[in-house]
Amino acid sequence: MNNIALAQTNRTFDVEAARRQFPILARMVHGKPLAYLDNGASAQRAQSVIDAVDDYERRHHANIHRGVHTLSEEATSMYESARDRIARFINARSRNEIIFLRGTTEAINLVAQSYARPILRPGDEVLITHLEHHANIATLVVAPMDAHGEVHLDAVVSLMNARTKILACAHVSNALGTILPVRRMVAAAKARGITTLIDGAQAISHMSVDVQELGCDFYAFSGHKMYGPTGVGVLYGREQLLDRMPPWQGGGEMILSVTFAKTTYNALPNKFEAGTPNISGGIGLGAAVDFLSGMDLDGARAHEDALLQHATATLNKIHGLRIVGTAPEKASLVSFVVAGVHPHDLGTILDEDGIAVRTGHHCAMPVMDFFKLPATARASFAFYNTFDEIDRLKSGIERARKMFA
Ligand code: PLP
Numbered sequence: 001m002n003n004i005a006l007a008q009t010n011r012t013f014d015v016e017a018a019r020r021q022f023p024i025l026a027r028m029v030h031g032k033p034l035a036y037l038d039n040g041a042s043a044q045r046a047q048s049v050i051d052a053v054d055d056y057e058r059r060h061h062a063n064i065h066r067g068v069h070t071l072s073e074e075a076t077s078m079y080e081s082a083r084d085r086i087a088r089f090i091n092a093r094s095r096n097e098i099i100f101l102r103g104t105t106e107a108i109n110l111v112a113q114s115y116a117r118p119i120l121r122p123g124d125e126v127l128i129t130h131l132e133h134h135a136n137i138a139t140l141v142v143a144p145m146d147a148h149g150e151v152h153l154d155a156v157v158s159l160m161n162a163r164t165k166i167l168a169c170a171h172v173s174n175a176l177g178t179i180l181p182v183r184r185m186v187a188a189a190k191a192r193g194i195t196t197l198i199d200g201a202q203a204i205s206h207m208s209v210d211v212q213e214l215g216c217d218f219y220a221f222s223g224h225k226m227y228g229p230t231g232v233g234v235l236y237g238r239e240q241l242l243d244r245m246p247p248w249q250g251g252g253e254m255i256l257s258v259t260f261a262k263t264t265y266n267a268l269p270n271k272f273e274a275g276t277p278n279i280s281g282g283i284g285l286g287a288a289v290d291f292l293s294g295m296d297l298d299g300a301r302a303h304e305d306a307l308l309q310h311a312t313a314t315l316n317k318i319h320g321l322r323i324v325g326t327a328p329e330k331a332s333l334v335s336f337v338v339a340g341v342h343p344h345d346l347g348t349i350l351d352e353d354g355i356a357v358r359t360g361h362h363c364a365m366p367v368m369d370f371f372k373l374p375a376t377a378r379a380s381f382a383f384y385n386t387f388d389e390i391d392r393l394k395s396g397i398e399r400a401r402k403m404f405a
Contacts, residue, residue: 013299018384021046021291025384032354035389040174040333040380041358042224043205045284049228052287053280063276065253079279082286083269086234089289090219091210096239096268100282103233104201105135107220108168110235110272111197114248115218116166125163129156129180130370131173133199134363143169145370149176150327157188164189167196171203175364175376176325177308177333179203186215195241201225205382206304206331208297211236223281227382228288232281235272242268249274300383304332307381311390318397324376333380335362338397341404343377349400350377355393 019025022044027034036044056078062071064079080095087095101107116126120139130145141164143156151169160167167189171182186196197218200209204221211219218241222233237245247254247265251274256264265271311334315321320339338346347359358378361368368374379393 013296013303013383015303015384015386018295018300019386021048022384023047023050029354029356030352035353035355035385035392037379037381037385037389037393038356038358039205039382039385040202040225040362040378042230043227043382044384045229046227046288046291048291049284049287053229053284056280056283061279064279065270075279078286079277079282082282082289085286085289085293089293090204090236091212092236093212094239097211097236097242099235099237099242099269099272100277101233101235101272102231102278103222103224104133104199104220105222107218107233107235108135108197108199110248111168111218111220111237114245114272115195115241118246120165123163124165125161126166126168127156127159127164127194128167129169131176131178131364131367132168132170133174133201134365135199135201142366145178148327149173149178149325149367150329151178151180153181153184153188156185160188160192160194164192164194167194168199169197170199170201171209172200172206172331173325173364173367174202174333175362175367175378176327176335177202177330177380178325178327179207179329179331181329182216183214190215202331202333205292206301217241223285223288226285226288227291229278229281229284232278232285234285239268242272245272247271247274251275253277303383304381307385307387307390308332308334310387311379311381311393314390314394315397318394318401320401321397324371324373332382333378335376335378337373337376338401341400343375345404346377346397346400349403350393350396353392353396353399355389355396357393 024044060074062075064076083095083098087098125141127141129143129151141159143159145151172179189196196216198216200219200221205226217238219236224230253270254266254274256266322337324335343359360375
């Protein structure tokens with residue numbers, strides 16, 4: 001099917017209606033309409049998320065959990081109800097399995113400090129893949145990827161052995177867009193008694209995540225990549241494991257009782273949430289989950305797939321452009337290089353046209369080393385992007401090529 005036919009068959013998803021929910025998309029940049037193609041780094045906020053945070057700040061703010069007064073009770077119930085909705089969104093068995101943190105990075109650090117550090121012995125192995133974000137790197141055995149940026153199940157499984165204690169990998173690569181066969185990787189790990197940690201930062205906004213169906217032990221994601229606020233994210237952990245893990249930070253809220261002789265830790269999830277949390281962030285993330293739950297997600301995903309196909313076909317027509325990462329299963333992002341144009345220059349020139357893309361190593365230097373590249377440009381799409389924006393991206397790249405010819 002060609003791109004136009006694809007675009008035409010995809011009429012069920014109303015992109016313009018989706019765009020109207022995101023006020024920032026009406027912005028002009030350098031006199032041009034913003035084409036925001038940097039959703040992999042951070043997605044934009046829906047009006048309902050902005051409103052939820054605004055309402056909390058204007059009418060309900062107080063510290064949570066400890067207060068008996070009205071505002072504190074309201075703030076506590078808003079924050080804790082967000083936890084309930086997030087638990088439902090990813091089909092966790094219990095709200096106790098949802099730990100609010102700053103984001104994916106902090107979630108992975110919690111697992112490293114509180115789960116891995118106490119159990120790992122010399123000689124033990126942590127199995128990762130070649131396309132990990134830096135947030136996910138420790139003492140390691142690395143499963144390879146092929147020239148398309150695909151990670152094959154059998155390559156991962158062949159590296160599992162009696163020393164492997166943890167399998168830690170991305171669900172979707174932020175540098176290449178590759179979707180990993182995570183469900184089958186987790187099943188293979190589970191069969192061998194290996195604990196699994198999935199970095200869902202790039203997956204959570206592009207696919208339905210059901211942690212019970214995936215079967216993983218831990219799943220980490222960030223609010224700002226799923227149309228929620230920055231500074232808030234979630235570690236999902238199986239309650240049985242979280243229960244056994246020690247707290248990783250001391251402070252208020254993680255403690256039930258303290259004397260100089262003995263400290264009793266609080267129950268889940270508060271055990272891992274020392275100090276005053278990002279209350280407005282948690283509430284905003286709850287609103288983001290409501291927004292996603294209320295939309296036509298199948299339509300949105302079909303539209304994102306169509307954007308990916310359109311972008312792949314369109315960019316492939318540009319002389320000297322190479323797409324980096326061509327795995328058959330990809331989320332809607334395209335990493336690319338253009339002969340004779342450094343990605344940073346390309347990013348700057350595109351910005352003059354109002355087009356926002358990311359350039360750099362995408363915190364995945366091993367991936368860049370593999371492809372022998374210092375950096376790529378990356379256009380990452382959300383359901384509110386349009387075919388027209390991709391055509392503008394093509395024109396901008398061609399303009400940059402001419403400038404460097
Ligand atoms: N993992 C992946 C795959 C990512 O793409 C990112 C962010 O780009 C992270 C982890 C880190 O997320 P955060 O900066 O929100 O903690």
